[in-house]
Amino acid sequence: MTFHSKIPEGKLSEKWSNYKATQNLVNPANKRKMEVIVVGTGLAGAAAAASLSELGFKVKVFCIQDSPRRAHSIAAQGGINAAKNYPNDGDSVFRLFQDTVKGGDYRAREANVYRLAEVSNLIIDQCVAQGVPFAREYSGLLDNRSFGGALVSRTFYARGQTGQQLLLGAYGALSKEIHKGQVELFTRREMLDLVVIDGRARGIIARNLLTGEIEKHAAHCVVIATGGYGNLFFLSTNAMASNGSAAWQCYKRGAFFANPCFVQIHPTCIPVHGDYQSKLTLMSESLRNDGRIWVPKRKEDAEKIRKGTLKPADLQEDERDYYLERRYPAFGNLVPRDVASRAAKERCDAGFGVGQAGLAVYLDFASAIQRLGKEVIEARYGNLFQMYEKITDENPYQTPMMIYPAIHYTMGGLWVDYELQTTIPGLFAVGEANFSDHGANRLGASALMQGLSDGYFVLPYTIQNYLADQIEIENISTENIEFEESAQNVKARIDKLLSCKGTHTVDYFHKKLGNIMWNNVGMSRNKVGLENAIAEIEALKTAFWNDVKVSGTAKGVNLELEKALRLVDYLELGTLTAIDALHREESCGGHFREESQTEDGEALRHDDRFMYVAAYEHKKSQNVDYVLHKEPLSFENIEVKTRNYKTSK
């Protein structure tokens, strides 16, 4: 199995230019003969499919929803980063690169992150050309706001609907290609297996979610753009249909899975408010531009607030603890997500939390409203305030929002090299589905940047380098035995699930898995908890197969079956996530091991032992389930330091 990051030679700032100048190309006549499958129509998939088609390749694109526009990317609220430096506040490609590597706690590949920062400015130009209505300031330049982990304003936005507007842009580009007949769109399809022929990815098996038919689709190569696996934790800010199955099936076919334990917990979500909840709602990080986070200074006050005998507005300034501003004076409320989440947990665990269960902190706009006026705040965040009020029945213009951390994003994913190719030749992964450029913690507004960078600007080059030596391969036929074997494998999985005639629903087991994960593999982790989690997930797997009830049949629409297929994969992925968290005996980014912290409770890395990407290879024999491979990380252009958000240095 090849395992080589393929980072080009040369100076950091010249690597990508050198790559593009020397990669192999496919001539237009050959492009017309070559087919690419793209699974996923979020920002990464739609951008990739549209761009590859524009280049002249034939593209087949798949999604679960009834329209590409309904991909989870539509939910992205706050914005997208780029190093344009319009505010003239000191930004540059190098600073964006540096902030991203530092934000990820030095667990990402230098060359990839530099390329991402370099390409970021092209994304904005591309999206403006598509007509994406980014906010503008008075002079007509695009406006920027601040996100965590940076001392500059570099986040481009379209009110609180940036993902939606970007996705409409990508969807427009994709629709043009569909109209030309160059892209074939398959909606309401779920990829359930990867087809590998002679060691190369050559197609997928998908279930038609309306008819239940198991379909075979062939191509010269396959791109996975299926998003992240945050719903492993059951409750998350992800869309309900988000799942990790396509990536997991690729893992089972031989693609390495990297850093599964690097999961992001977002500090500003609407707190859990009941046992029957199946989804959590994000309050965008952009709110931390103007909102100040606090809890009462005195436990007695917190208790009175919890009982409803005291209101937040009753507390004077000196009775409030703006704990982020206190602990991290340089970055204040704009510390990165992992730092802000842990600080909220620390205050709530210490008894200062608000909300009925004491599991919430305040996000307060009173001083911003006083300073700027309600109209300005409404123009900036109106739709988010409206959403908050609809869900909680409280008016955030009048009383502070209550927020608490929740599962939000997965930095782990399919391992890819510099070309975004997995360890299976011809299988590429883009967007949140790959293990990406964010190391152990992603900075806000960088996921959209990465997905669009991968799809619009990186893959169109790198995939050609692969396809250049495939031009002699005729159309791949679904008559190949490997397609039939994979289809039978999928049918057998479905039959096995439908034959379980247990008593509990799929959600019953998924909630249990979510609880195990959140309690032991969540915001803070320790050896005993992780070992327990691994044992508990094993027991849950057994209980699931003994007692799950998947109603309905394999034909037609069957939501229970869809959920069951995804949960089977989550049960396995949950185990690997806990194993990865157990082996990484250090704290870095979103991975906080209680055994590895400084005296004042900050994350303590162990660069001497863990400065690597953990890449897992699936094994079905030799009495092991996986083999851990390590891709060493080296930093030649940036000084590796302890992350510090207390000062500006």
Ligand SMILES: Cc1cc2nc3c(=O)[nH]c(=O)nc-3n(C[C@H](O)[C@H](O)[C@H](O)COP(=O)(O)OP(=O)(O)OC[C@H]3O[C@@H](n4cnc5c(N)ncnc54)[C@H](O)[C@@H]3O)c2cc1C
């Ligand atoms: C509430 C919220 C707000 C966010 N706000 C921001 C923000 O402001 N800025 C930022 O940078 N990031 C933000 N993020 C993160 C960002 O939205 C995501 O990381 C990003 O949109 C992922 O894009 P993607 O294209 O990789 O995948 P997705 O948008 O998740 O798309 C996945 C696609 O794959 C398809 N798919 C999945 N599995 C299968 C399968 N098995 N078969 C066929 N199709 C499949 C789906 O149908 C879908 O089309 C936010 C995330 C959340 C949850």
